[in-house]
Amino acid sequence: MSFTYNVPRRRNERLREQIVDAAYRLFAERGYHQTHVSTIAAELQLGHGTFYRYFENKLAIFVAVIDRVIARLSEVTVGDPPGAESAAAYREQVERIGARLFDVFTGDPHLARIVLVEAVGIDELVSARVEAAFSIMAAVTRAYLEHGVARGFLRAELDCERTARLINACILEGARGVLRAESGARSEEGARWRSAAIALLFEGVGGGAGAPGST
Numbered sequence: 001m002s003f004t005y006n007v008p009r010r011r012n013e014r015l016r017e018q019i020v021d022a023a024y025r026l027f028a029e030r031g032y033h034q035t036h037v038s039t040i041a042a043e044l045q046l047g048h049g050t051f052y053r054y055f056e057n058k059l060a061i062f063v064a065v066i067d068r069v070i071a072r073l074s075e076v077t078v079g080d081p082p083g084a085e086s087a088a089a090y091r092e093q094v095e096r097i098g099a100r101l102f103d104v105f106t107g108d109p110h111l112a113r114i115v116l117v118e119a120v121g122i123d124e125l126v127s128a129r130v131e132a133a134f135s136i137m138a139a140v141t142r143a144y145l146e147h148g149v150a151r152g153f154l155r156a157e158l159d160c161e162r163t164a165r166l167i168n169a170c171i172l173e174g175a176r177g178v179l180r181a182e183s184g185a186r187s188e189e190g191a192r193w194r195s196a197a198i199a200l201l202f203e204g205v206g207g208g209a210g211a212p213g214s215t
Helices: 001-028 035-045 049-055 056-073 089-108 110-117 124-150 162-182 183-202
Strands: none
Touching: 001 035, 001 049, 001 056, 001 110, 035 049, 035 056, 056 089, 056 110, 056 124, 056 183, 089 110, 089 124, 089 162, 089 183, 110 162, 124 162
């Protein structure tokens, strides 16, 4: 009996995901203001009535798209918590998690465009969702910085909260840089941005006798 009841539920969930999939792509490709409920419904060959059974309006589905982005960011560090016991292992882990965070944006141009371009200034609810996404990134980065400080790999007086935000700003600017690059050059451009961000974190930009690590 329960199987009979669950079939329509699964169908409903699947159709909802299909609507979010289509909206995700259309918002990224056409822009929020140029994409309408009718656009999304036509893409899936749905009647407007069917669409409105799942989402109240266009803003509601855009919020669902942003929630998908947040879920994607939340998956980034699963299985790889801070825990390196040596400076070399710490740097390797930071490079690995940094690459994952970076690839969330550069590996999916649709996601980057939605967060960095389309979500700007639409609605207070959307702005709150985007801030939640950035806060997740900041919490992940801060945890790695705090571990580095605790183990003596980073300066004891490091402001981990603000430094985490600054590092993530580098990641976001890198994502913008990759978006601007030609599609065939995006992989190479992404690698250059990742390398620059890691070098900035561990080597800084100073030089000469006053540089960290100099004798």
